[in-house]
Amino acid sequence: MKRILAGVLLLLSTIDSYGQEVHGDPNVWFFMLNHYSLNEKWRIGNELHVRRNDWTKEQEQFLIRPYLDYKLNDNVSFTVGYTYIKNSQFGKYPLPTAVPENNIWEQVTLTQKIGKLKIMHRYRQEHRFIGVPVKVSDDNYEIDGTHFTNRFRYRFTMFRDLTDDWFVHVFDEIWFHQDGLKPKSFDRNWLYVGAGYRVARNANVQLGFLHQWIRATADRYAERPTVQLMFQYDF
Template sequence: MLKKLSILIYFLIFPFGIFAQSNPDLGAWYMYFGNYRFQDSPWAIHGEAQYRNHNIIGDLEQLLLRTGLQYNLENGAASFLAGYGSITTQSPGEINNGFHESRIYQEVILRQKVNRVGIMHRYRYEQRWVENSPIRTRFRYAIFVNFPLNQKELHEAGSWYLQVYDELFINGEKLNDTVKFFDRNRLYAGLGYRFNPNLALQVGLLDQSTDASSKLQLQFSLFQQLYSKK
């Protein structure tokens, strides 16, 4: 298992490493997403940790920790989640000059399948407290499309898949000339491998754009589904 994982990581990361050398401003996000399901219950606990860098290694841009309580429909077509996020943000090249944000969020996820292709719609509403600033709200919509490459089903062990997604962020308030209704957009494409139905690794490239800037981010994601014992 470890040997297989090491080989996979090498062949996934090596092409991105070459790309990164020619793009010194490229950032990187290292992410873990876990979901803890209770046996014979529609309830689950969601948890994630995201370590986002201004560059590939070091120079922290953002540390995001998020958790929540999730309710899943029995047929898997939809889930509902509410939770809390803690986000610490720092400027490039500087230490301990950042700011902290507390965030409460609610989301609805809808899933569908078109032939072999999996499609997921995520609707999220956030209430944000950024230190001494007034409360902010934000609406987010994302569509994820997964294309299986070598298996009929996306969740089969040993399956390779492609994922593309686009996410739009809209602020609930226009606070000033720099905080407008349009916040940002994220466009992503990546390659994933599923070790078993409960564990997958994904590597991709994300373009995050605002009115003022656009930046590419490498993304390394680990997805894990855990279950309680009966």
């Protein structure tokens, strides 16, 4: 455990050394997560994200993510899903127009428990179809076709119950652009710390802080502090 945490800290310090410019307004993100168990092995789920920039003043992203999950055993699960993302014009370096993205993804999650501590390793492979903005007249752009690329994500997560109702949730996630399926370049890093409260046996609310470190261009990084509010309900 100590070696893993030390590696994460070393990675963050390495990323920080390459940034030539850091900027970014505070974000506020709202999530709703739902799951429905079909049987002991299979379940379906969906995520709905509304992401706002500059303390909710600007629309940042809208995201919907349905998926199908298969539980091999208590330690291993496999997931396939689809994500639709609408990237809006926001921030100091806005897109010329809203850009949609559709991606298909596969995921493996490894879980282990040490006393009250739950540890998860999540490996996700994304196949992304990103809209291409094309200028059609002065200050007017349209989406013409898509650009295909792959991206790999690894998330290390820790959950720990504090009481029957309260728990803490911590994760660090690193993202890589890919050349085919080979890692090509660093994309971003997320570090999250939050607290949750179980409002019912099958529902909880979480409030946390997410530190985003995003590679905007080859020599410019964006650092975005983010407040995250999430509601989860299992049918």
